[in-house]
Amino acid sequence: MTSPNISVEDVPLNRFHQLLTVRSGGGSFVDGYVLSIVGVALVQMAAGLSLNSFWQGMIAASALIGIFFGGFLGGWLTDRFGRKRVFFVGPILFMLASISQFWVESALVLFLLRFAIGIAVGIEYPVATSLLVEFLPKKNRGPRLATLTILWFAGAAFAYVIGDLILRHGGDESWRLVLASPVVIGAVLFVLRMGTPESPRWLLSKGRAAEAEAVIKQVYGNDFSLRNLPEEPKQKKLSFTSLLHSGYGKRMLFVAMFWTCSVIPVFAVYAFAPKVLAALNLKGDWASFGSVAITFLFVIGCIIATRLINSMGRRRMLIQSFAWSGMALLGLAAFHAGSEVLILTLFGAYALFIGGAQVLQLVYPNELFPTEIRAGAVGVGTSLSRVGAAVGTWLVPMALDSYGIAFTMYAAAIVTFIGLAFSIALAPETRSLNLQQAASLS
Template identity: 55%
Template sequence: MDKNNISLEDAPLNSFHKKLTLYSSAAPFLDGYVLSIIGVVMLQMSNALQLTSLQEGLIAASSLIGMFMGGFIGGLFTDRLGRKTLYLLVLVALGVFSLAQFWVTTAWVLILLRLLLGIAIGADHPLATSLLAEFLPKKQRGSLLASLVMMWFVGAACAYIAGEFILQVGGDDAWRWALASAVVPAGLFLIMRIGTPESARWLLSKGRLAEADQVIKKVYGAAYSVNNLPEKSPEKDVSVWALFHSAYGKRIFFVTFFWTCSIIPQFAIYAFAPRILQTMGLTGDWASYGAVAITLMFVMGCFVAVKLVNPLGRRKLLLHSFLWSGLALLLLGLFPDGPAIMILVLFGGYAVFIGGAQVLQYVYPNELFPTEIRGSAVGLATSLSRIGAAVGTYLVPISLTTIGIGNTMLVAFGVSVVGFVVSLFMAPETRSMDLHLAGSLEH
């Protein structure tokens, strides 16, 4: 076979692609770990530092605020400086800030460190997924990018397991050891990432053809070259400002809106599942077991969506995800006092069906923008989506006490309807497109 005629988009998946997928999962894993570990140790930490309720809230929210800041900043830097250097530096920062939590003596220092941790995690989202998207063959790009979402739940589960174990054996300083424990996965991911090459597409966008050629030969073999990469020259006049107007402005609106509409109910339900279930009549162990079951259903929904993202296509998967998860929320809103088994089934149904929108949060942003602004686009969408996460998490307890559980679920249904309508009119199909064509304005 003449490899000179093979596009790298059609090259077979190799061991490098699989390893890079694992290395790039650091962002969602550490996102889930860092956000979850704080809840495990909050009681002991609050007693040790004599925290006020305001300080507790700020400590819990500071990482989300940091992710809002870090997403767009990280995207800008990864487009200007490349993917490779920051791919390592963010994990160095994560390790340092995690370890520094061990020695905190005041709430405000801890708030600052959690903010910096959030900035580092937020920065890793756009650069890691951009680098991965720019290497993956088109047949596997959607499913492997989508699979990263499940690592958030793996990180959260590891945080709960590690945190509870440390609290059992760590004594009065257990909370310090638990918070600092994030240095372990950060260090392991850093070691794995050492030696990762720069994105050949980014090198080409900067006119560095010889370096791009070397990377391609290293990853794919000596028989391949830049001639096998469809993306041979940078887009004309594409800058980060294109994200705020014209056709790329419409794309960032679509990505941000569907992402926000999917995570407002998702974050709220995940964070307050036991309280919501208790409000709907599930008491005692039922509420705890139900919350665990819902978490497992979220993972199952992501797994099923990963399998469907190619055969069903991006657009259909997104529309079906909003449609059926929204229906589950509608029924929960209409029958908040229904039998316990019905409540659990409907919550489980929501968790499974929202999986499509969840996994596409990593796929669409990387496919709909060219190499020159891909990192910035993913970073901006990541940052703006955190506003939705914060709003949803903040308003749920207020909503439960003011308008009741039924109306709260109906509001969540309304959010899903908005997501469906926006997707119906704006969601494109990029399933079988080369990356450079999906990111151009010609389709």
């Protein structure tokens, strides 16, 4: 990397990029862990705190409610005070709220602590992804952001493994250790993030050119300077509150709708897989095998999408993902009384094909908005999608009990096809564009 003419978006990946991927991806790993660990502890926790069904539901939903507020807050903080400072807010909140759960004695306090953890998760999405995307080379931007989705599932799987080990060997009060266990991961993440520089793009947006140039030289070498950083599109200064009145309102609508439509069925299916499979007449070993296989195929689908994101392109991948996963859900509705093999095949197809939409949740919002409002846009997408996830998760048991499995699967298919319609109408192609071109309205 010695050419004074090469753009920083065309350089090869270096050690800094690798480390920043770990630093940013650690937030997604913790996110998957902290959101899943409460389910591991639920039975023993409910007995220990004498929780009724109302409080069990509220505690399970508390983190999703926190994410709604955290997404808005994190986006505003990141755009206002910079990526570097806010990068440490999530790990600190993870540690404080997690360790406090060890001494919890009431449902209300546990709800508030889980709510605080949700706020931390909501903050993580805009700060970690915006910082990462603003340093990554163009050709690595999509795959690296998509990898964060895989890390979420890895964190969720790790939670089930660690939580089960603690419950097996920790005694009657081991649920407290289970809930407190994220403090270790939060501490590791905090240490890993020490020494992370500020985004030069954000520094430039605040008129701090000398500091931006110093970061560029630190990351890319002394032969690089501000001349190697592609210039931001010329436009009036943007604030996030004016976003919907600017040309970026259509992009925000697209991000909010496709993100929401892609997570509603996934969260509902993932949270209630055993109940849904039982409604599809899969019981015993078939149900156990099905739950594991579906989780595995969610991960495989995300991995395949990550590998194809540059060759296939963003727009085509999103449209194909919604179309084929929606067809799989229609199949589950139409053939809900079919054989075990057919049901698992259709369920597996849904898990596999939805991977494209899943990985693009963090790619599109980071590419479609300029530096000044990038984190805010990711925060809004995070918040609105979690509203959909919470509503969908809340409705699934009632829909199954009141209307049956066929209706529930048809409803999930309709939501998926709504996402498809918005994608066909609004999804742009950003694969070959640098970050400035992708964020430009011209």
